[in-house]
């Protein structure tokens with residue numbers, strides 16, 4: 011039983027990665043085809059389209075369906091890992107990567123009910139595939155029971171809010187990247203310069219992208235605030251102080267302040283648009299840095315990577 | 318706003334060095350290690366302008382957050398005043414031209430037979446019914462009329478700004494509570510061997526730190542006796558080889574002696590401190606404390622103590638130091654390894670391969686000479702300075718270390734006497750904390766979160782309905798304006814128009 015559930019989880023993970031790879035290809039094909047779709051007239055009105063519910067190309071629909079399928083396998087892999095460990099599947103880096111990427115896809119799928127962000131499919135499937143690959147190769151550890159320090163319901167709460175925040179931040183990051191590309195394209199078109207990124211013509215305008223990125227970021231920010239508070243309460247239970255500037259605490263704080271800066275930037279004259287999207291990208295780099303480099307190379311109390 | 322933004326970004330950047338350099342407050346051993354590794358560089362980095370080992374209390378870090386909070390106060394005070402006025406004022410006048418506003422919609426009511434006066438009456442009713450609906454949706458409203466043009470101006474979502482102000486003020490509250498809490502807090506650590514007790518008094522602690530304003534005489538003198546320790550490990554029977562020996566639970570069973578004379582049985586676990594008299598008692602570490610008796614050649618006891626050995630790995634291979642300054646001809650120092658379950662590596666060295674006492678063994682390297690404890694310089698109880706000592710046993714000089722199992726007695730070399738390993742009790746390290754303001758930090762943090770949620774997600778919007786009496790009908794205009802980010806404004810206008818139409 012023990013090993014077989016773990017094997018099942020691994021098999022589901024490999025299947026999920028394979029399907030994500032297919033989804034990635036279909037999404038890429040869709041983007042490539044979009045360049046051709048933009049008629050010269052539309053070129054001029056550079057992505058003024060609102061995000062409306064369109065069926066999208068065949069490649070896009072296949073890519074998105076595959077993403078849903080991959081998500082199901084990914085979910086199975088994560089739940090399987092949890093079952094074989096007999097606890098929540100996020101107590102070391104491998105498991106955290108599994109769960110966090112699951113949350114990223116989950117939030118991507120959910121947000122798509124509300125606004126059509128399927129054009130982020132390439133980025134999301136690509137990123138998730140990359141993270142899963144790195145996690146499987148570099149972070150994999152066999153199932154071991156929770157050490158006493160992690161054996162707390164705060165582990166459940168703290169990490170759930172953290173991965174949800176990460177999911178929203180990831181989508182917001184994707185939109186900020188597209189926003190930067192879009193505003194560059196809009197600038198070039200305004201100056202009658204050629205733009206090679208034709209597919210952007212089928213995407214929302216830079217303004218619209220910025221608004222979407224902001225909305226997702228503030229939801230992420232709220233979850234991150236909860237992460238910070240839940241983490242502090244847990245730290246008080248486990249280590250006797252709610253805050254001690256442990257390396258992981260430092261980075262959680264840095265990320266929080268960077269996003270607070272981003273939110274401020276939107277309300278500061280001269281900082282809307284390109285500048286604030288750069289801030290969002292920097293803040294997201296801190297999120298990734300916190301998970302990868304800080305966990306593996308920095309020493310501190312949060313020595314949970316299990317490596 | 319620009320200043321606030323720059324200071325925020327600066328704060329984020331300034332916090333980073335604290336994760337690159339070990340910090341005195343979080344990792345004092347790391348700091349000592351750094352000093353030992355880079356003595357020259359250390360002096361520069363540690364000195365005044367850089368203060369890289371105390372980043373979060375450094376002058377530059379403090380300057381940034383103090384400036385940020387001054388800017389915050391400067392920002393928030395005028396806005397509180399302004400918001401206070403806005404809360405009691407009526408919505409502003411309806412703009413003359415609504416065409417350029419969000420969700421602009423026109424609806425014509427026509428009745429070719431109606432006179433201008435009739436139309437004017439209808440227009441007034443139209444606006445009155447719009448006002449009723451707006452009021453019901455918690456808008457604050459005011460109406461205007463001018464030569465057959467009636468309008469209602471409505472605003473809602475004042476809570477958005479209230480939330481924003483609460484958020485910023487609560488952040489200030491967090492800062493103040495952190496400051497006050499730090500000033501009045503204390504923290505003490507004590508190693509307690511099975512069967513022994515500790516008292517919450519400054520002199521009883523192995524180490525004690527307190528805030529600037531803390532008065533030692535206010536320490537409640539409760540006591541804790543360590544009765545027994547339960548540790549659960551993944552055992553060979555559990556079938557998970559990868560996790561063999563991993564701890565899954567630690568429980569210290571203690572007796573708590575209250576200052577009121579009460580006595581109660583309590584447990585302390587990781588994540589579940591014992592909370593008593595405003596303090597929390599944490600289980601910080603645990604391990605083995607071999608109890609040794611050393612006799613001189615005449616058989617007199619010169620040493621009789623349980624010494625906490627510091628665990629080196631998950632299987633509790635532990636390192637400890639015993640110092641015997643008096644009673645033998647020379648000062649005696651022992652450096653020992655304790656293996657709860659002894660196993661032999663290929664190299665012949667020992668290790669422990671399970672954390673419980675399955676096959677316990679103590680090995681001791683013996684040194685004689687000057688322990689270096691007589692010249693008044695404080696020395697760590699866990700380190701043996703062998704510079705002025707002569708080694709008598711150990712690998713370094715190719716003499717077998719002394720080996721002892723519980724109950725065994727062996728001779729010390731050179732006829733110094735005998736040493737007995739009486740038993741191997743467990744020890745725990747208790748960490749006692751008190752911070753009177755931490756509840757307030759939490760209260761303000763939650764208040765800030767509540768403020769944040771309202772300020773980010775309550776839409777603040779104005780809405781207008783204008784009814785213009787014309788020959789043969791009434792022209793109704795609808796429009797709205799968002800104040801701040803408002804994704805659902807358009808839909809809100811549409812829904813309102815629908816609702817209003819139904820009443821006409």
Ligand code: HEM
Pocket residue numbers: 270273274276277318319321325385386387388389390392393480481482484485488768769772773801
């Ligand atoms: C401790 C430092 C600060 C932090 C962490 C912080 C954080 C935030 C956050 C998260 C928001 C968005 C949520 C909300 O609207 O309530 C915000 C909004 C705002 N903050 Fe701050 N803030 C700080 C200092 C300041 C300062 C010094 C000012 C004065 C210039 C300021 C002025 C504002 C304003 C005007 C808004 C509203 C922006 C909008 O309408 O979108 N904040 N702040």
